[in-house]
Amino acid sequence: MSATTTAPAWNRVRQEPGWLARVFEIKIVLVLACLFPAVALLMTFLTYPLGLGIFLAFTDTTIGRSGQWVGLENFEYLLEDPLWWNAVFYSVFYTGVATFGKFALGLWLALLLNNNLPLKSLLRAIILLPWIVPTVLSAIAFWWIYDPQFSIISYLAVDVLGVRTTNIDFLGSAWPARWSLIAANIWRGIPFVAISLLAGLQTISPSLYEAALLDGSTGWQRFRYITFPMLLPILAIVMTFSIIFTFTDFQLVYAITRGGPVNSTHLLATLAFQRGIPGGQLGEGAAIAVSMIPFLVFATLFSYFGLARRKWQQGEGND
Amino acid sequence: MTDAAALPQQTNASTAQAETMAWDSRARRTVTLYVPLACFVLILLFPFYWMTITAFKPNAELFDYKTYNPFWIGSPTLDHIKHLLFNTAYPKWLLTTMTIAVCSTFLSLFASTLAAYAIQRLRFKGSQYVGLAIYLAYLVPPSILFIPLATMVYQLGLFDSPLALILVYPTFLVPFCTWLLIGYFKSIPYELEECALIDGATRLQILRQITLPLAVPGLISAGIFSFTLSWNEFIYSLAFIQSSEKKTVPVAILTELVSGDVYQWGALMAGSLLGSLPVAIFYSFFVDYYVSSLTGAVKE
Numbered sequence: 001m002s003a004t005t006t007a008p009a010w011n012r013v014r015q016e017p018g019w020l021a022r023v024f025e026i027k028i029v030l031v032l033a034c035l036f037p038a039v040a041l042l043m044t045f046l047t048y049p050l051g052l053g054i055f056l057a058f059t060d061t062t063i064g065r066s067g068q069w070v071g072l073e074n075f076e077y078l079l080e081d082p083l084w085w086n087a088v089f090y091s092v093f094y095t096g097v098a099t100f101g102k103f104a105l106g107l108w109l110a111l112l113l114n115n116n117l118p119l120k121s122l123l124r125a126i127i128l129l130p131w132i133v134p135t136v137l138s139a140i141a142f143w144w145i146y147d148p149q150f151s152i153i154s155y156l157a158v159d160v161l162g163v164r165t166t167n168i169d170f171l172g173s174a175w176p177a178r179w180s181l182i183a184a185n186i187w188r189g190i191p192f193v194a195i196s197l198l199a200g201l202q203t204i205s206p207s208l209y210e211a212a213l214l215d216g217s218t219g220w221q222r223f224r225y226i227t228f229p230m231l232l233p234i235l236a237i238v239m240t241f242s243i244i245f246t247f248t249d250f251q252l253v254y255a256i257t258r259g260g261p262v263n264s265t266h267l268l269a270t271l272a273f274q275r276g277i278p279g280g281q282l283g284e285g286a287a288i289a290v291s292m293i294p295f296l297v298f299a300t301l302f303s304y305f306g307l308a309r310r311k312w313q314q315g316e317g318n319d
Numbered sequence: 320m321t322d323a324a325a326l327p328q329q330t331n332a333s334t335a336q337a338e339t340m341a342w343d344s345r346a347r348r349t350v351t352l353y354v355p356l357a358c359f360v361l362i363l364l365f366p367f368y369w370m371t372i373t374a375f376k377p378n379a380e381l382f383d384y385k386t387y388n389p390f391w392i393g394s395p396t397l398d399h400i401k402h403l404l405f406n407t408a409y410p411k412w413l414l415t416t417m418t419i420a421v422c423s424t425f426l427s428l429f430a431s432t433l434a435a436y437a438i439q440r441l442r443f444k445g446s447q448y449v450g451l452a453i454y455l456a457y458l459v460p461p462s463i464l465f466i467p468l469a470t471m472v473y474q475l476g477l478f479d480s481p482l483a484l485i486l487v488y489p490t491f492l493v494p495f496c497t498w499l500l501i502g503y504f505k506s507i508p509y510e511l512e513e514c515a516l517i518d519g520a521t522r523l524q525i526l527r528q529i530t531l532p533l534a535v536p537g538l539i540s541a542g543i544f545s546f547t548l549s550w551n552e553f554i555y556s557l558a559f560i561q562s563s564e565k566k567t568v569p570v571a572i573l574t575e576l577v578s579g580d581v582y583q584w585g586a587l588m589a590g591s592l593l594g595s596l597p598v599a600i601f602y603s604f605f606v607d608y609y610v611s612s613l614t615g616a617v618k619e
Binding site: 025039047049147282 | 366430438443
């Protein structure tokens, strides 16, 4: 008797979950439900616009009027457009010089920070500041620093150091404006590079340096044969990111020069914006934006091979 | 600096060898480490110093370097900030930006937590390809997307509405957060979930009661990233928002405060300073989370 009464009571301890919870126990349903918000957002606002952008590049759409298919006309027009060629040249030049500057200075800063320093976390916080603050707002500060009349750099050069007699005209003519923008971009990019490379430096085992010291290596040899090769995988990833986001940069140029003087500092992104949104030529703007894609694919492949090299160095299989 | 470089050579000649070595290495350390480091910090901070100083200078000092020392403020004033807060729509812009940043941060945290959990913990077939696809989505820059997105936003009737920005910002926030959270979930021992499974918990219960509480630090750093990224966003907000009072701070300062040929540098700098402060303060509380997740994400 006692056995029959206890058995159902024991069974009831585990409550049966509701039908909804049971549906979510089916793995495929759960997986789809979990992935749905992210995938839906990205499909609607990233994949679809990417395709739409490529489609628009082959039409003559303007604001408020859906366009006709015009084939390669937009691209043919661009190839004859000196402004587009100018933007291609400056985008490549800007990316090349700024990336080189960011990585040279960033690596130097990372090597400095890798020493035993007092107030390390405060120092790190200060150094990341240019990267945290909205780019446009620091760009406005640079705009003021580059002012033709009241530039603080001109003041230093003319009145304090006396190396020049006239104010420097930073943004008034083509080449000074180009170099000024590159300097601002390097200033903004150093922190990210330095902090990422510092993380890479800290993973290098000190015993490698000890072994090299015992073998009588010089400081340069230790950098060349230990630090640099060990840093290469991270360097490749950070560089890919940096190249992609420098090449497609918009904010800095738009805030400081808006592509001027006389369109000499247009990047592809600012040119696409100028033609597409205020100019209303959406088709042509999209064509300019699409012309950035081959470069980005190249940079992504660079990243892929950087990653592959890393696996090979660590002696891991391909997952 | 020249003194410090010359000194080691002089002391090398002296006879007190041990003392010289110590002195030599200290001088060397100063020249090769502290001097360059000081230069870096000086250059990285100078624009902010200049911004701050300009924001509090009266106009008379601002445009007269001959009588006043430009590196210091003679008589600090709050005029520019007063002008900004009471004569422009600045508080409104701040509020709009804050709302957009908070909403898009929560939206993307929700989406990316679920996605990261599915990819890292449910281990379905092809999960690593989904992860790779989301990673690749991060490499698609906004400069390519804003024109087609502008037409989409227009067709959806969301043009000139903050809702458009709240929906569009997750395109760059979700990939980043998912990527970061996948890394974080990896660091939580799987055994904990197995124990819960054996005890008869459902998958959703595990996510809510075990994994999420453990992932709070990861969620915080993903949240900070999202907040700063959406606060700083510029191109979408420039392209999709037309009316003055709905603009976000970075766009509004550039398009609304710059009027005519004479720039009001004081007000511009005050606006930039106030616009930078929320992110700077927010970030300074969580700098360690920020750095560790940044470097962790890079190392992944």
